[in-house]
Amino acid sequence: MFNEEDLRSVKTRKEFLDLAVKSGANVQKAVQRQSYEDELSSLQEELVKLQKWIFEEGLRVAVVFEGRDAAGKGGAIKRFMEHLNPRLSRIVALSKPTQLEAGQWYFRRYIKELPNRGEMVFFDRSWYNRAVVEPVMGFCDKQQYDQFMVQVPEFEHMLYEDGVKVIKFWFSISKEEQVKRFASRLGNPLKEWKYSPVDQQGQALWDTYTKYKELMFSRTHTPYGPWVIVRTNDKRNARLESIRYVLSQFDYPEKSEDNVRTLPDPNVVSRYFRKIQQIDT
Numbered sequence: 001m002f003n004e005e006d007l008r009s010v011k012t013r014k015e016f017l018d019l020a021v022k023s024g025a026n027v028q029k030a031v032q033r034q035s036y037e038d039e040l041s042s043l044q045e046e047l048v049k050l051q052k053w054i055f056e057e058g059l060r061v062a063v064v065f066e067g068r069d070a071a072g073k074g075g076a077i078k079r080f081m082e083h084l085n086p087r088l089s090r091i092v093a094l095s096k097p098t099q100l101e102a103g104q105w106y107f108r109r110y111i112k113e114l115p116n117r118g119e120m121v122f123f124d125r126s127w128y129n130r131a132v133v134e135p136v137m138g139f140c141d142k143q144q145y146d147q148f149m150v151q152v153p154e155f156e157h158m159l160y161e162d163g164v165k166v167i168k169f170w171f172s173i174s175k176e177e178q179v180k181r182f183a184s185r186l187g188n189p190l191k192e193w194k195y196s197p198v199d200q201q202g203q204a205l206w207d208t209y210t211k212y213k214e215l216m217f218s219r220t221h222t223p224y225g226p227w228v229i230v231r232t233n234d235k236r237n238a239r240l241e242s243i244r245y246v247l248s249q250f251d252y253p254e255k256s257e258d259n260v261r262t263l264p265d266p267n268v269v270s271r272y273f274r275k276i277q278q279i280d281t
Helices: 004-009 013-022 027-057 073-081 133-137 142-161 175-186 197-204 206-220 235-248
Strands: 060-067 089-092 119-124 164-172 227-231 269-271
Touching (some): 027 073, 027 119, 027 235, 060 073, 073 089, 073 119, 133 206, 235 269
Parallel strands (some): 089 119
16 A cells, blocks of 8 residues: 555654545545554453453353344453453353253353353353244244243353352354345355354244244343343444443453543443333344
């Protein structure tokens, strides 16, 4: 874009910006990208402080990421984990149950993955597969679904009573944005693996997903285990604000109050309630 002579000719930031505009560069996009990176870095520093405190206090923290396909769950988890100590944090992304696991109590395979003392665990999908994906795709029968919906609030209440802090995110994406992201995956050899037959049916079964999603919210949104809705059409905002939400849940030492905003934007992150205006309905 610039040659050596161009760069030697500028002396100030304004001259450089003028040169960039003259050459046809998208300056605004570059500035926005840098602003995002700076903000993300500051929030990740706060996460490192939080992780240290969680370890010292012996707390157990589980962060659940749910949402439709391509909503940005994996990308957000990557930013959460990027600079954390891997000995004190981990990602859980379970594949479909084995034949042995299919014959066990449904929650057993997840119980084994819950955080130990001083640990943070990020669930890339969770036991809530049975609340939405499984009934929609026919991976469980009605009896299994009904039993799960009765048991899950009790299961989470036991975790609450035992001191496990569970944060439940629902990453909300519009139908139109999902289509764009599916197309992007198919056009990128590095992301094609993310696109599966289940994804193909996601658009066709959109309304059925919505039905089960709403049933899940109405029956599993509790004072001790609330659902937190994150609008994810803008992936960068979703990542920043979901990190802020987690930080806002803890009063750890050296928490930044002035230099880094740790309270989430309510226009992006909010607790579920029936009259909330959702984008994935």
